[in-house]
Amino acid sequence: MSREVVVIEGDGIGREVIPAAVEVLKALPVDFEFVEADAGDATKEATGEALPAETYDLAADADATLFGAAGETAADVILPLRDAVNSFVNVRPARAYPGVDAVRPETDVVFLRENTEGVYSGHEDRLSDDLSTLTRVVTSSASRELAEYACEFVEDGRGPAGDPDEGFTVAHKANVMRETDGRFREEVLAVAEERGVDADEELMDAFATKLPLDPSQYGVIVCPNLAGDVLSDLAAGLVGGLGLLPSANVGHDNALFEPVHGTAPDIAGEGIANPTATILSAAMLLEYLGHAEEGQRVRAAVEGVLSDGPRTGDLGGDATTDEVTAAIVDRL
Amino acid sequence: MSREVVVIEGDGIGREVIPAAVEVLKALPVDFEFVEADAGDATKEATGEALPAETYDLAADADATLFGAAGETAADVILPLRDAVNSFVNVRPARAYPGVDAVRPETDVVFLRENTEGVYSGHEDRLSDDLSTLTRVVTSSASRELAEYACEFVEDGRGPAGDPDEGFTVAHKANVMRETDGRFREEVLAVAEERGVDADEELMDAFATKLPLDPSQYGVIVCPNLAGDVLSDLAAGLVGGLGLLPSANVGHDNALFEPVHGTAPDIAGEGIANPTATILSAAMLLEYLGHAEEGQRVRAAVEGVLSDGPRTGDLGGDATTDEVTAAIVDRL
Ligand SMILES: CC(C)[C@H](C(=O)O)[C@@H](O)C(=O)O
Numbered sequence: 019m020s021r022e023v024v025v026i027e028g029d030g031i032g033r034e035v036i037p038a039a040v041e042v043l044k045a046l047p048v049d050f051e052f053v054e055a056d057a058g059d060a061t062k063e064a065t066g067e068a069l070p071a072e073t074y075d076l077a078a079d080a081d082a083t084l085f086g087a088a089g090e091t092a093a094d095v096i097l098p099l100r101d102a103v104n105s106f107v108n109v110r111p112a113r114a115y116p117g118v119d120a121v122r123p124e125t126d127v128v129f130l131r132e133n134t135e136g137v138y139s140g141h142e143d144r145l146s147d148d149l150s151t152l153t154r155v156v157t158s159s160a161s162r163e164l165a166e167y168a169c170e171f172v173e174d175g176r177g178p179a180g181d182p183d184e185g186f187t188v189a190h191k192a193n194v195m196r197e198t199d200g201r202f203r204e205e206v207l208a209v210a211e212e213r214g215v216d217a218d219e220e221l222m223d224a225f226a227t228k229l230p231l232d233p234s235q236y237g238v239i240v241c242p243n244l245a246g247d248v249l250s251d252l253a254a255g256l257v258g259g260l261g262l263l264p265s266a267n268v269g270h271d272n273a274l275f276e277p278v279h280g281t282a283p284d285i286a287g288e289g290i291a292n293p294t295a296t297i298l299s300a301a302m303l304l305e306y307l308g309h310a311e312e313g314q315r316v317r318a319a320v321e322g323v324l325s326d327g328p329r330t331g332d333l334g335g336d337a338t339t340d341e342v343t344a345a346i347v348d349r350l
Numbered sequence: 351m352s353r354e355v356v357v358i359e360g361d362g363i364g365r366e367v368i369p370a371a372v373e374v375l376k377a378l379p380v381d382f383e384f385v386e387a388d389a390g391d392a393t394k395e396a397t398g399e400a401l402p403a404e405t406y407d408l409a410a411d412a413d414a415t416l417f418g419a420a421g422e423t424a425a426d427v428i429l430p431l432r433d434a435v436n437s438f439v440n441v442r443p444a445r446a447y448p449g450v451d452a453v454r455p456e457t458d459v460v461f462l463r464e465n466t467e468g469v470y471s472g473h474e475d476r477l478s479d480d481l482s483t484l485t486r487v488v489t490s491s492a493s494r495e496l497a498e499y500a501c502e503f504v505e506d507g508r509g510p511a512g513d514p515d516e517g518f519t520v521a522h523k524a525n526v527m528r529e530t531d532g533r534f535r536e537e538v539l540a541v542a543e544e545r546g547v548d549a550d551e552e553l554m555d556a557f558a559t560k561l562p563l564d565p566s567q568y569g570v571i572v573c574p575n576l577a578g579d580v581l582s583d584l585a586a587g588l589v590g591g592l593g594l595l596p597s598a599n600v601g602h603d604n605a606l607f608e609p610v611h612g613t614a615p616d617i618a619g620e621g622i623a624n625p626t627a628t629i630l631s632a633a634m635l636l637e638y639l640g641h642a643e644e645g646q647r648v649r650a651a652v653e654g655v656l657s658d659g660p661r662t663g664d665l666g667g668d669a670t671t672d673e674v675t676a677a678i679v680d681r682l
Pocket residue numbers: 092093096097247525526555
């Protein structure tokens with residue numbers, strides 16, 4: 019039975035990198051049915067809605083979704099889509115590649131970001147002309163679910179070191195947010211202890227100092243929603259930018275894959291966007307749908323091209339999106 | 351009339367770096383009366399309270415306070431002390447010094463961090479066995495007060511570029527925290543516009559990617575409380591660690607100065623701690639109390655010693671705290 023993969027280009031370079039990733043997927047012996055759907059700024063202009071109910075439903079019912087990028091409407095698209103696939107964890111690997119300029123070439127980390135609560139709860143109030151509040155939410159259930167995933171991730175050797183003994187680091191701000199991050203921290207550490215997985219902890223501000231100083235001391239990092247957003251983007255800066263970073267929003271029987279980068283309006287439409295982050299997101303999609311070997315083939319092809327193939331402008335080359343994609347397909 | 355400066359060593363290397371900074375202050379032609387007060391882990395052990403009411407009152411009534419570091423009780427000490435001096439802004443310069451190893455030697459930025467609200471409001475609730483919440487607070491009044499300070503700071507040429515035309519950058523997450531950070535962003539940009547100060551903006555996650563990639567594009571950065579905490583600590587990682595970073599918690603007629611680093615338990619008691627961050631905090635204290643010229647003398651002496659004087663172990667040298675302090679006093 020073929021798997022249904024919803025494909026949403028979105029805006030800007032999303033329209034260039036998504037077709038590139040689909041081309042890579044189509045070159046593999048996997049039986050996916052691709053269903054196109056719309057979202058983003060252009061969709062809002064045309065229909066009044068950044069994320070039409072039809073797109074939400076398609077993503078919710080699919081086996082997986084591959085999303086490009088959205089412009090001004092990014093939050094209106096991506097947050098409901100994460101909800102559509104019931105994703106409880108955002109998986110964000112950040113590694114430097116040989117030959118690619120990086121502030122910290124030894125960076126090789128994976129963030130496991132809580133994907134449903136924290137300041138993303140959506141509860142905000144304008145209480146007076148002077149005062150607004152936001153209700154930051156942390157539950158034991160979501161914290162434990164994330165921690166269970168982190169333990170499996172580590173046990174399966176999916177961390178950068180490949181070694182389950184490396185365990186994970188939980189980054190939080192429980193010295194200030196004692197009740198909410200205190201709960202998060204406690205539950206995550208308790209699950210690790212129950213499962214015999216090694217876990218240490220770091221205050222998120224101290225982590226932000228230490229990661230640039232010595233990224234080699236970290237592997238898998240587990241964090242609340244906004245901490246994961248900011249700290250993984252920091253790691254992106256250390257590996258040389260957003261052009262190479264994939265991500266997965268994982269639920270129990272559905273998932274959403276997206277490059278970490280945005281719409282890059284400065285180069286959109288020119289056919290010169292780097293498709294790597296989206297192609298690596300497609301590799302994560304393959305692995306999620308049980309095609310681990312094909313996922314590995316895509317990764318290897320990408321690494322080959324990064325080391326001695328054509329490069330787009332962001333990596334100092336002058337190749338087009340199509341040329342890079344063709345080179346990757348060639349190596350599959 | 352002499353000014354009263356409360357001095358709180360706290361724990362760990364606080365007991366070494368505070369005396370060093372006081373020695374520097376005493377070597378200058380300024381008329382300060384130093385009043386010692388206690389806070390921190392050891393104080394809690396001895397008295398049951400990390401921050402005795404007496405210390406709080408002394409800091410509240412003084413002209414300024416110089417604080418070292420506290421261990422486990424850091425939050426219990428520093429947050430009430432910031433409140434005692436009614437500080438509405440935390441000023442955190444982060445610059446790399448010639449000759450000091452830095453991930454990004456071109457870093458030269460100053461964070462102006464909102465110092466009273468955001469997730470630091472202290473309102474948290476355990477609503478059930480599963481659920482905890484925190485009320486994140488943003489007011490127009492605190493946002494505008496911070497923005498007014500930022501405008502003055504820039505107008506006075508106190509930014510790294512020294513050029514008022516450089517303006518400032520406001521970093522926020524208003525695409526997700528639309529009501530709270532939306533209010534913050536709007537008020538800060540409105541004040542800048544009213545005063546004719548140039549202001550641009552950046553999402554805090556994008557900022558965390560871009561700062562390591564190219565710190566030279568930023569100067570003064572204005573942010574909400576937790577964003578300022580994390581992003582300034584990130585900058586600390588780029589300039590080579592916490593050993594050189596001073597900070598000021600500024601109120602209208604009182605202020606609190608502290609190094610950004612902690613108690614460094616691994617080296618505490620050995621007399622080898624780097625006193626630079628605290629001595630630079632003392633320079634900020636001098637400037638705050640109207641002794642701009644003396645503040646500048648301290649800075650120049652510190653820079654001289656950093657470039658060709660003795661160094662502590664964290665900077666690759668083997669000098670003691672006393673030797674570095676004596677070298678700085680020598681150059682005043
Ligand atoms: C667009 C925005 C809502 C989103 C987030 O904050 O999660 C983005 O920054 C990301 O990390 O995918």
